[in-house]
Every structure is written in C-alpha cells, then in structure tokens.
Amino acid sequence: MEGQDPGHSQRRHQPRHSGPATAAARFIRRLIVLAALGCAAFLAAGMAYGDPRFAGVLNFRLGSGDQSASRQGDSGQDPAGQDSAGQDPTGQAGQPGPDRRSGGAQAGASAGPDGTVGAPPPGREEAGTPLGNPEPPAEPSTSYKFLAVNSDGAPVGYSPCRPLHYVVNASLAPEGAAGLVPLAIQAISKATGIQFVDDGATDEQPSDQRAPYQPETYGERWAPLLISWTTPDVTPKLGGKVIGTGGSTYYSYGTGPKSYVTGSLELDAPQMATELERPDGTAYATAVILHELGHVMGLEHVTDPVQLMYPEIGAPDGLAAGDLNGLYQLGRTPCRADL
Ligand SMILES: [Zn+2]
Secondary structure (H helix, E strand, C coil), X not given: CCCCCCCCCEECCXXXXXXXXXXXXXHHCCEEEEEEXXXXXXXXXXXXXXXXXXXXCCECCCCCCCCCCCCCCCCCXXXXXXXXXXXXXXXXXXXXXXXXXXXXXXXXXXXXCCCCXXXXXXXXXXXXXXXXXXXXXXXXXXXXXXXXXXXXXXXXXXXXXXXXXXXXXXXXXXXXXXXXXXXXXXXXXXXXXXXXXXXXXXXXCCCCCCCCECHHHHXXXXXXXXEEEECCCCCHHHCCCEEEEEEEEEEEECCCCCEEEEEEEXXXXXXXXXHHCCCXXXXXXXXXXXXXXXXXXXXXCCCCCCXXXXXXXXCCCCCCHHHHHHHHHHCCCCCCCCC
C-alpha cells in the first residue's frame, strides 16, 4: 500500500492466554489481548506538493482467547469498527495538501511461544477515583473520533485512576529534541487528567511484538509506555515518509470492557532532526509528538483539517477544540482495578 494508501494502519494481535489455576481462572482463560490501534505520522519532507503519498500497513486480528492464536495474517472484522486493510478512515486519499502528512500504523501486544499473554497482578497503583480532574474544554466540539469503543459506545482509554508510566529511549534524539516529549506529555495530561510518571531512560528497542507485560524488565506491572527515538532500520514501519507511529494495547477479560494497559510511540530520529532544522521545526516536531500521543491515548484521525488529529500535520497549532474534547472524554473512562 505504500505510495497509495492514505492513511491508517492497524495491527491487531489476538494472543491466547491460559490463566493460572486460581479461582479466577475461568475468567483469565479467556483473556483477550488485542493490540490497539494507532497511527503513524507521515512526513513528506522533500516531497512535492500534490503528491500525497502515504505509507501504511494494515493487519487485523480478532478472535477469542480460546481460539488458536496466530500473529500473522488477517482475520477480518474488528469489533471496534475500525477500518480494514487498504481503507482510509479519513477519506483524504489522493488529495493534495500540505507537504507534511500523517497516517496510521500501529504497534501491538505480543504473545508468548505458546500463544499466551501474561498479565501482572491486577490493580497496581489503582485508586478508587480518577487521579486528575481536568476542566472541560472551553470550546465544545465533536471533531474527534476514537480508535476503539466498548460495547456501550464509551471510548477505550487508559484507566484514569492510576498513573501512566513512561520510559524514553532517547539515545538517538536530535539535540534539544528530547525535551519536547515532556512538554507534549504535559499538554496531554492537562487535557485528559491522566497522570504521567517519567520512569526515566530505557534501552528497550521498539517492536511490533512488544509484550505488554515484561516482569523481568519492569517488574510486576504493565510495561510502561515506550517512547523511542529510533530509525527505520530498527522500526521498519517508519520507512518512507513515516515520521512517527503511536498506539496502545488494550486488554479485556473475555468480551468484557477493554482498557489500554500500555503503548508505544516511535519517532523517526533522522527525519525529526531534519524537520527541526526548519524555521518552524520545533512547533512541527511538537505537533508530531502530540499527534502520536493522541493516538496513544485513543484518538483516531478526523476529517476536520483544523484538528491536530487530521492526518496531515500541516499547520502545527497544537491541540484544537476537537482534539481537546476527545482527550477529555478519554480521561473519563472507567477505573480498572481488575486490570
Ligand atoms: Zn495519525
């Protein structure tokens, strides 16, 4: 689809979990981990106007925890009503536009050798009420869309009742660029009320097969959000015009409600370095990070070009009213002491 597909990429893994022989085993056996949806930002630096190419790969997976799980191939329907391969959720295919674009791609959960996915003891750091209490956006707007929704129509998001830890692999970050991440996170935190905790540097490399639970590395908790300054060599989905990717992994018990438990955000360090040399480079780089964080939190692209979640980041004015209203909703998803 490279060079044609305008937009969105998703990967969905559906590993199987066989729970421990506890009282909860009847639930845990049907754990479903589905890689969440995300998106890649596509950069058209050096690309001619009117050549709105996008790159992306779509790969859906869906099934119950009891089904044989494979992490390859495609299995069709997405319960969240997401797009299937080759479709553009924004309808912007082929339209000329700014020379900076974003599209979709995603990172996902991984299964163990037997197709199972581990989970930490539930409820770590979970409070009884949301940790933040953001003010509703000043300007109402419905120009937002969620990557996934539960059966009641509520968006899939992170539990607002526990902090969202993150680690950064900034070894390849352009000079002065690493500081843009905390500023973007601050803006997302203000909009959602989600409390972020900087767990510092990591040497973990991004991977589409990243396990959401890595007790050897991060202890008995969901792995933190991994933010990586990386390269297309390490992260092939950053190839071509893609400047960033981001997404989260949701978790559910059987057909129960889904919530995100971890995520990842990858930034193409060489491309970002080039962008940062432009006069508006800092604003643009910040917009890319915010856009990808928007995907991490659960926002989908929109067709309204005013919004930062528009798939073309041409006028990096920061979060707009639709983005802010969507993020506000994502900060009001249910607490999840059971995850
Ligand atoms: Zn995007």
